[in-house]
Amino acid sequence: MTAGLVAAGSRWEMFGANIYLLIGLLLAGGLLVLIVVAIWTGVKVVWWREQRRRADAAELRRKLGPNGRPYPPASRGVCGRCARASDTVYHLAAGERLCAGCYALSVSVKRGDAESTEIAEKTE
Numbered sequence: 001m002t003a004g005l006v007a008a009g010s011r012w013e014m015f016g017a018n019i020y021l022l023i024g025l026l027l028a029g030g031l032l033v034l035i036v037v038a039i040w041t042g043v044k045v046v047w048w049r050e051q052r053r054r055a056d057a058a059e060l061r062r063k064l065g066p067n068g069r070p071y072p073p074a075s076r077g078v079c080g081r082c083a084r085a086s087d088t089v090y091h092l093a094a095g096e097r098l099c100a101g102c103y104a105l106s107v108s109v110k111r112g113d114a115e116s117t118e119i120a121e122k123t124e
């Protein structure tokens with residue numbers, strides 16, 4: 001009778017120990033999941049910022065003209081130099097209207113590009 005009670009009691013103790021072990025394992029597992037999610041989120045945030053930075057740099061390069069300055073406002077129209085109609089005619093501050101080709105040429109000449117001035121001298 002007493003031996004049976006002792007056995008039952010130790011079984012209850014074992015059950016209690018197992019429950020605590022189970023709860024401990026669950027807590028550890030939950031903590032591990034949280035840590036993994038936090039690390040994954042951090043990696044994604046860093047990756048997202050890098051993508052954003054690259055996209056901004058590409059957008060800036062697209063907006064800048066050959067002289068490294070932003071393109072002047074543009075619209076459809078007729079180029080004032082080559083007199084050709086174009087979808088993109090830049091309105092310069094001086095009032096001149098140039099198509100993309102003439103604008104690139106005028107910018108490279110203004111910059112004193114050695115190559116383009118050489119070519120201009122040869123053709124004249």
Ligand SMILES: [Zn+2]
Nearest residue numbers: 079082099102
């Ligand atoms: Zn033109």
